Structure formats: C-alpha cells, structure tokens
Amino acid sequence: MINSLFEGALASSGIVLSEITLPFIFKDKHNHTFKAKTDALIKCKSTGKVTVVEFKTGKLNSKSCIKSCHNALTTQACWRNLVDKEVALTQAHSKLSSMLWYKGFYSDCLENAWNHSKSKHKIVSDMLALHGIGYLVVFKSHPPQVKKGKSFLPMQQFYGFDCTTLNQFSSKSDSYEFLDKSTELLTP
Numbered sequence: 001m002i003n004s005l006f007e008g009a010l011a012s013s014g015i016v017l018s019e020i021t022l023p024f025i026f027k028d029k030h031n032h033t034f035k036a037k038t039d040a041l042i043k044c045k046s047t048g049k050v051t052v053v054e055f056k057t058g059k060l061n062s063k064s065c066i067k068s069c070h071n072a073l074t075t076q077a078c079w080r081n082l083v084d085k086e087v088a089l090t091q092a093h094s095k096l097s098s099m100l101w102y103k104g105f106y107s108d109c110l111e112n113a114w115n116h117s118k119s120k121h122k123i124v125s126d127m128l129a130l131h132g133i134g135y136l137v138v139f140k141s142h143p144p145q146v147k148k149g150k151s152f153l154p155m156q157q158f159y160g161f162d163c164t165t166l167n168q169f170s171s172k173s174d175s176y177e178f179l180d181k182s183t184e185l186l187t188p
Contacts, residue, residue: 006057006140007039013170016040016178022052024131026123032066034114036124041179042136050179051134052124055166059142060118060159061111066093072112073097080105118159125161137163 011017020038027033040053063069073096074088082099083091091099097113110116125135139155142165146158156163 007055010055014173016180018178018180022124022128024127026120026127028065028067028114028119028123030065030067034066034120036120042176043179044176046175049132049134051136051176052128053169054121054124054135054137055140056116056137057140058110059139059146060121060137061113061116062119063112063114063117064119066114069093069112069114069117070096073100073108076100076105076108076112080108122160135161136169137161138166138169139163140166 007017017040018038020041022036022038024036025033026036038052039055042051042053043049044051063072070093073093074085074091077083077088077091077096077099078085080100080103082103083096088096093114097109097115100108114120121135121137128135137159142155142163145152145154148158
C-alpha cells in the first residue's frame with residue numbers, strides 16, 4: 001500500500017515506471033536463488049548506459065540472507081496472530097511478507113523482508129554490473145549519512161552501491177531518459 005501510493009505519486013510526477021523481471025538468477029550468501037524486478041529503466045543521454053532503478057520509501061534493513069528474512073517474518077506473522085508457527089514455517093518468504101504488508105504491518109516488512117534488504121540490493125547491483133548494466137536505488141527520503149558503529153558514513157559508502165534521494169534524482173532528469181519495458185536492453 002505505501003509503495004503503491006508512493007509509486008502512484010512518482011507516476012503522476014512524470015516518472016515512467018516499468019516493472020520488468022530481470023533476466024538473471026540471483027543467489028544470496030547461502031545460494032538461495034531469487035529474481036528481481038525493476039521499478040524503472042533509464043538511459044544516460046550522454047553515454048547510452050542503461051540503469052535499473054529501484055524506488056524505496058525509506059532506508060534498507062540489515063538482513064543478510066533470505067533465510068534470516070524468512071525467520072524474522074515468521075516470528076512477526078506469528079506474533080501478529082496471522083498464522084500458526086507450523087503453517088508459517090511452510091510458507092514462502094514472499095507469502096509471509098505479503099500477508100504482513102496487506103494487513104497493514106508495513107514496518108515488519110521494511111525491517112525484515114528480503115526486498116528491503118541492503119544485502120539483496122548489493123547482490124543485484126553486483127550482478128548487473130557484470131553485464132554492464134547500472135543499478136540505482138532512489139530513496140524517497142534518506143539521511144545523507146548513516147551511523148555504522150561509532151562513525152557516520154555517506155549513504156553510498158554505507159550501502160556499497162549507487163543510491164540517491166528522489167530530490168537529487170529528479171534534479172538530474174535532463175541527463176537521462178526513461179525506457180518503457182525495454183527488456184532487450186537487459187539480455188544477459
């Protein structure tokens with residue numbers, strides 16, 4: 001719901017959204033496979049480089065693998081009395097996440113779901129880079145620095161992949177063009 005409202009606002013502001021399932025198989029640190037989708041595709045006017053864009057409403061969580069996300073979502077779904085533990089353990093990660101999201105427990109998903117994981121986005125960014133495709137996470141809002149231990153790191157250094165805020169992304173809109181469902185540009 002929150003992302004749908006956010007994406008609706010993006011579309012009404014002139015951002016061309018294009019949800020495409022990327023033609024790659026990604027693996028987390030335990031070799032669990034997953035797919036990823038785009039929110040938008042852009043092409044740099046000066047270089048022609050294609051970049052996959054992912055829009056996020058807030059900062060990413062620190063879950064490092066799909067299993068840790070599944071365990072956390074199972075705990076939350078059971079605690080919220082949405083499902084018994086025995087049933088939750090048999091549910092796919094995506095089903096638990098959807099169950100929580102559509103019942104209004106957005107923070108449970110933001111804090112625990114794989115699609116909001118810093119590690120997931122790093123894996124996707126690294127794989128796309130191997131194929132000459134850029135990856136950019138655009139945050140609706142985000143502090144310019146993130147606390148790590150006792151120090152603060154610039155947002156991009158903390159995440160380890162290209163990221164920016166929506167204001168910064170929008171201010172550079174004359175340097176790129178949106179692509180609409182151009183899957184041939186993402187062929188491995």
